[in-house]
Structure formats: C-alpha cells, structure tokens
Amino acid sequence: MTSTAPPTGVQNGTPSAEPPHKRIKRGQRSPGESRMAAMLLSPTILVLALVIVYPLLSAVHQSLFRAESGLDANGYVSDVNSFVGFANYVDMFVGESGRRFLNAFANTTFFTLTTVFLETVLGLTLAIAMNRAFRGRSFLRASILVPWAVPTAVSGLLWRWIFQSDGIANELIGSEVLWVAEGNASKLAIIIAEVWKTAPFIGLLVLAGMQVIPGEVYEAAKIDGAGWWRQLVSITLPLVKPTLLVAVLFRMLDALRMFDLPFVLIGPGKESVETLSMLAWDESNQLRHGSASAFAVVLFLYVAVVAIVFVKVLGADVTGAKELKMLSKKSRAKAKQIQTNSEQKKSEATR
Secondary structure, eight states: OOOOOOOTTEETTEEOSSOGGGOOOTTOOOHHHHHHHHHHHHHHHHHHIIIIIHHHHHHHHHTTEEEEEEEOTTSOEEEEEEEOTTHHHHGGGSHHHHHHHHHHHHHHHHHHHHHHHHHHHHHHHHHHHHHSOOTTHHHHHHHHHHHHHSOHHHHHHHHHHHTSTTSHHHHHHTSOOOTTSSSHHHHHHHHHHHHHHHHHHHHHHHHHHHTTSOHHHHHHHHHTTOOHHHHIIIIIHHHHHHHHHHHHHHHHHHHHTOOHHHHHHTOTTOTTTOOHHHHHHHHHHTTOHHHHHHHHHHHHHHHHHHHHIIIIISOOOSSSHHHHHHHHHHHHHHHHHHHHHHHHHHHHHHO
16 A cells, blocks of 8 residues: 655645745735835835934035135135034034033033933832822823923923923922022022923823732732832832833933923023033024034934943843743743644543
8 A cells, every 4th residue: 555745836735825835934015015115115215314314414415615704706705614523523622612501511411411311210109109099090190290280381381380490399498599690500490490390201101100019919919018118119110120221322312402491491602511512503693504404414423322232231121022922932932832732632532
C-alpha cells in the first residue's frame, strides 16, 4: 500500500489560499495595505512638511545671511542680504549680542527647570487629591482645571494687575515690591504665574494614569500592612511613571518656548526675564532677520536635544509604541497558551 503526499498548498487536508512561498508572514503588510497606509498618511505628511519642514529650512537658510548697507547698480545706498555663512552663530558668543544670548539662554533654562519642577510636584499633589473619593470631588476637579483653561495672555494681564505696586500681592505681604520691573522679583512673578496656570495640566495627565490602576492592588497592599506613603512610593509612582514622564516632557518643551507670559506680564526688553523666544522676536522686530533666524534655529536644536534625552534616555513613551508592543506580546503569549491547551485536550481525547 503506497501513500501519497498532499499537494503543494494543502495543509491538514485544507487547501491554503496561496502557495507557501507567497504567504505573508505575521507582522508584515501586503502591498495593498502599504499603499493604503501611504495614501492615508500623505495628507498629514504634506501638512507637516508645509508647517514644519519648510519654515525650518527657510530659517536655516535665512540665518546664513545678514542685511548690510551697500550701493546698488545705480549708486544708491540700499540694504542687501549678504551671505555671511555661520557669522550669525559666531556672534552669539561675542560682544553685546553674545551677552544677550547667554542671558536669554540662562533665563530660559532657569524658568524651564524651576517651573517644571514646581509644576510636577504641585500637579502630582493635585492628582492625588482629585483621585480620592469624597463629596465635592467634581467641583474640586473643575476648579483646579480653570487656570489651565484661561488663555495665557489673559492670565498675564490678570497677574499683572495682581502684581502692581498697589495690587493684591503687595497688600497681602504688607510691602511694596516692584514685581513688574527688573530684578529677581520679576522672575518670581513669572514663576508664580506659570506654575499657577500649567500645574493643572500635569495634574490632569497624572490623574488619567492613576485611574487605570486596579483598586485590587491597593487593597492587597492594605492587607499586607502598607500605609499611605508606602502605597504612593511602591505602587502609585511606579505605575504612573510613563504618564508622568510624558507630561513633564510636554511641559519642558512648552516652557523652553516661553514667550507670551513674560511678554505680557513684565514686558519686552527686560533683561531679567528675556527668553530665547523673546530675543528672536526682538531681533526680527529690529529687521535683523538673519540673527533672529539663528536664534530660532538654536532654540529648535535646544528643544530637540531635550526631547531626545527624554525619549531615549529616560524612556518617555510619547507615541505609545512601548505599551502597544507590550500588549501585542501579551496577546501572542495568550494565543500560544490557548493553542497549547487545545492541543493537550486533543491529545487527551485521542488516548
């Protein structure tokens, strides 16, 4: 008695849809799916190219030129853009321009580190308060989010009224402090106003991360004798760390580009609160577009470096790729376990 092998493309008595060499491996897309994905993404890519890539390349190109006075073909004096290479970047570290740049860079870094740290601590505290179950919790959540909903320009005008020489702030402390003038008092005014406005943003994101933590975890910790502080350190903070890192990253990127709050609250031309964005605006307002573009490019590189450090070094999962990969891995493991159990049941049935 002779046995014949099943024909090509037949497995377990069932013909397959395609020959083995044309089957698509798991995780790979078919050509039709790739074309469809490209068509769906093309409008977004086009918009990003128009609003991000083109302005960035234009700024880099403009930073290589400088407006200089010269004679045109008719012998009249006119301003022309002369190619100067990296001279605008070199001037950032020499002379008066270099002093202003280093001061603006220091102010930007100081405001970013100080405000983001205070916002993280206060936002985490607000999230813990909003996550607890008590009467009036909805009112508390709504009132905490009100500062975040106020436009920054309106917020700056509000705090400018508070920090006037005869304003509420001086009435409370019983002294006359020049908050909106030069000096450390103006820096403190910026920090207070910025933390008041943006701490609810971190609190809202951290609250969303807290609410996905199963309540059984805290109940088991209570049974084991863990107190409130132990639960916070061992359960809450580790589980909300991915969300907290993303929130801090967003706030740092926003704080590095700070412009509107110090501009409205303190005003332009104040050395103690001048940031890189304000410096670039002032250079552009003085029609020095080459140096303004150079400042803007440096600020972009500064923001890019901070984002790379957070994503690569600290592991901030901005796109959710790590979580998606973990869920995919769990689903494959579960499917494999179901298949193993099914094979075991079949084996037991044949016996």
